Amino acid sequence: MSEAYLELRRRTAERDRSLREKVMSLEEAAALVKDGDKVGIGGSTLSRTPMAMIWALIRAGKKRLSCSRSIMSSEGELLFGSGASEHVLTSWFSQGIVWGVSKVMRLYTESKRARFEEWSHMAVGMRFKAGAMGVPFLPMRSMMGSGVLARLPDARQIDCPFTGEKLVLVPALNPDVALIHVQRCDAFGNAQMDGLQFMDIDLAMAANRVILTTERIVSNDQIRRAPDQTKIPFMAVDAVVEVPFGCAPHECYGVYEPFFKHLDMYAELIRKDPAKGIAHYLDRYVYGPKSWTEYLSLIGVEEMLDAARRGRRIHDD
């Protein structure tokens, strides 16, 4: 009756949750992810996407990753296009409204080479939250009467035992691993996030393993001077990787905005021919460079400086 709960606890209990340093390289962190893993991805659309870690997973040749995220953007297309993933669970999947409906998403889902499992945005959030809370489900009041709910065998409708009204119960989602990018954390993994947090805190607590990438590693002393700014505790974190511009070409709140020129170039590339376009992009920007730094060099210093200039002025007034 309680096997699933005991298994969840076992997986947490066996992690080394002590106060210890866990700084490693992108490649070492990628080795923590196994083929077939359920991978929860932090951020949303173009924001705080753990792009460097996704890039490293694709380069490491991962297969059959089952990926979940509040809203998927181009990182989902790279996962499909590279063959690293054939299944995403999200509420919305396209590069972004300004670029029209993504051609790569359409190519893969319409040809059934990959599956796009659609839940409402709040439902994705409730599933991570249930996972974070250690309960098997949470109740909610949307999705009823829609085609979305009708296509989800994992959700259940009930009559509330207290009020008799109709409710939807969504099951906990506990990814095998969560990938989360933050502005700063210490070597133990105490993560402080500025600005929009999306579902990252619940995702981190729901996952059975957390890989943090960070713009910069700060001292534990700095963390302790503002402990109420810590959003993910060290004991939930299994790897820390310092990757400046780790979300490029997406944004990192307060540090850099999206690299719009690069994103326009990417959109144009896949618009003409999604299959060839994504293959070309992967060759040039993911498989080609020797390192994340070389990838950034390909995007170019001019775009980096421009994105950073825009990113840092968010609260200039």
Place this chain on the structure above:
Amino acid sequence: MSEAYLELRRRTAERDRSLREKVMSLEEAAALVKDGDKVGIGGSTLSRTPMAMIWALIRAGKKRLSCSRSIMSSEGELLFGSGASEHVLTSWFSQGIVWGVSKVMRLYTESKRARFEEWSHMAVGMRFKAGAMGVPFLPMRSMMGSGVLARLPDARQIDCPFTGEKLVLVPALNPDVALIHVQRCDAFGNAQMDGLQFMDIDLAMAANRVILTTERIVSNDQIRRAPDQTKIPFMAVDAVVEVPFGCAPHECYGVYEPFFKHLDMYAELIRKDPAKGIAHYLDRYVYGPKSWTEYLSLIGVEEMLDAARRGRRIHDD
């Protein structure tokens, strides 16, 4: 079937949630609370207790307030002793472990002049959280097999429809009004809280009305420079009262620590004779002074300075 939900929504819909100034006096704010109201109290034990607001409610002669709080301390005794409340819902109720079991709590509950409804600490949190989320209940995994659960007709045990395991469902708690004290907020009620937050955010969102007291009112511009530090949004707030030292003799994180001498004096007073002690204390410190400032003067500048000195050094290293 959904009357309770529609009623909850109606009460929120009819509040003026526009961006408007709502600064008023303690007395004006007290007038927003009706006899018999369910009152949710922010903070916990000796921390960020909205003492000035409770003091104002007692002075205003409120009756039959049904009060809920994560953990009740001396403010609960003042509510009992003054006759403002005959029912508290909490997980723990005593002045604090260092002063032994509270004599006033014992006097009122053992004589059945007042009721102390005991839920586990997490259950209180889940009840506020369900209220904040707009769902009728939340599931949890404690309280089972205990006498605590056995005495709570409002909680239900179920077999999980997903896993078959036993779970407890606790019902949403939506107080008529929440009293919350913060370090700073603007005139609209955008509240920023430092340090320990207890259950205050869920409580604020669960309540049908929120009265904020604050150490100081800051400009809306200051709030907007760090919008990720806002913990309670203006649209959930119905009154803002500026009350420096508004938690005295309890503490306000980072501003002042508890007034230990005063609390020792209070403990001594009620230890000898709880009925007379609390009556004496109420006369001298609640009914006696003309204003909160005069109340603080009675406690004395020396204790104020000492509490503030201790309070401000929390992250000195």
Place this chain on the structure above:
Amino acid sequence: MTTETMTRARQRDYTASELLAVMAGRLLEDGQVVFAGVGIPLLAATLAQRLHGPGLTILFEGGTIGAFVEPGQLPPSTNEQRCTRRANMVLSSTDVLLLLQRGYVDIGFMGGAQIDQYGNLNSSFIGDPENPTTRLPGTGGGNDISSLTQMIVAMKHEKRRFVEKVDFITSPGFIRGGTSRRDAGLPAGGMYRVVTDLTVMGFDEQTKRMKVLALHPGVSLEEVRDNTGFPLLAADRIETTEPPSERELQVLRHLDPDKLYIA
């Protein structure tokens, strides 16, 4: 309105998108709490804030309360930092969606790819969902918003978008009309207005079918019906909207100088 005046009115100096944004923005009232989607809704809500609703509170799905988006700095979705410009609060996306469920939001304000006579929206599949012609990006928060609050939908008026029955209900309107929305478990909210570049529509109180309330200058009921794939009801007295003013167009163009959303 004579043919002559109609022709004159159509010789307009604004695009269909601009007309849509202006007309949609007018539907919002000062002091309301509006949950706005990206694109025209974000733009129209910001326009309303600048023109007649300084106390209009805009919520974005990414987790923003009370933002004032900067002219020329429109975000590419509701999840980027531009959405938090001069915001009163930034919170998690789950928490901002829960405000809908808790009842804090007056109006949900969205665009739509396909809508039917009961206001159901489809942004998931064109064709058979099991074998779609086009896989669309999906619900995002659309389903949550339309399930939990009063809705204003802003979209281009085209026959292929206004269909008798959507291929898939992504975001429920009144479902099959009558009490079917409530019966499905959605006692709160529902469609309030659909605004297009031709008309402003509401819904019949009983049948919950779409109904023309007002026409934009120079537009006839016939033209609206010609561009709609189902029989439209019409109010007994159909109003004519005021054309976009100089000021409205000026502020709108100032907000979106790159024509990101008003192309």
Place this chain on the structure above:
Amino acid sequence: MTTETMTRARQRDYTASELLAVMAGRLLEDGQVVFAGVGIPLLAATLAQRLHGPGLTILFEGGTIGAFVEPGQLPPSTNEQRCTRRANMVLSSTDVLLLLQRGYVDIGFMGGAQIDQYGNLNSSFIGDPENPTTRLPGTGGGNDISSLTQMIVAMKHEKRRFVEKVDFITSPGFIRGGTSRRDAGLPAGGMYRVVTDLTVMGFDEQTKRMKVLALHPGVSLEEVRDNTGFPLLAADRIETTEPPSERELQVLRHLDPDKLYIA
């Protein structure tokens, strides 16, 4: 042990509370995540941190992860700012309790007013709960902690506190023994150790009844049984604990110079 050595050992230069704090602190291991209650648990966990567990993570119910409480600045409950001293993270009290449910905590560490042979704790009512002789302060997080993780309980060894059946189960141990805890819906956690000023006890694997594992210096099994209100099991080989060292007492007294908890 002869009567003579026993007498010598009892001529100790530490109080019962100090002995309890030292013995309790020794049960914690470096690297563990410990959810500590106020009083002796808070003190003993901080002592362990300073003596042998620099990587011991202490959680407090008020919402603190990884605190290092300052000597002489002990908090009056786990909800004051003193609890957050040099903490790694401060979070809501609901969220810190949820860490227990999610399985992040190795040990729950509490005091107790009354305990029975199955490790059930009572901190709610002395006498009939409907008509109590004494209304105690209640569960606080105690019920959640004992329901969701492995427990160490530290308390004074007195007959009135160690009773056959508690007047009220505030915080469940093994309930009625055997599989009754699991059957009640609590598959995880359970009583691990009860440490007193006389002894360290565990629980029988099958019956889940309390069992003496070790005696403090100069204490006999008979003395423990005399101070216990129910038949105690005893391990086949009962260990004798090392007396508190100079260093342990020195650090302990440095932590609580005002004898707030070690009076």
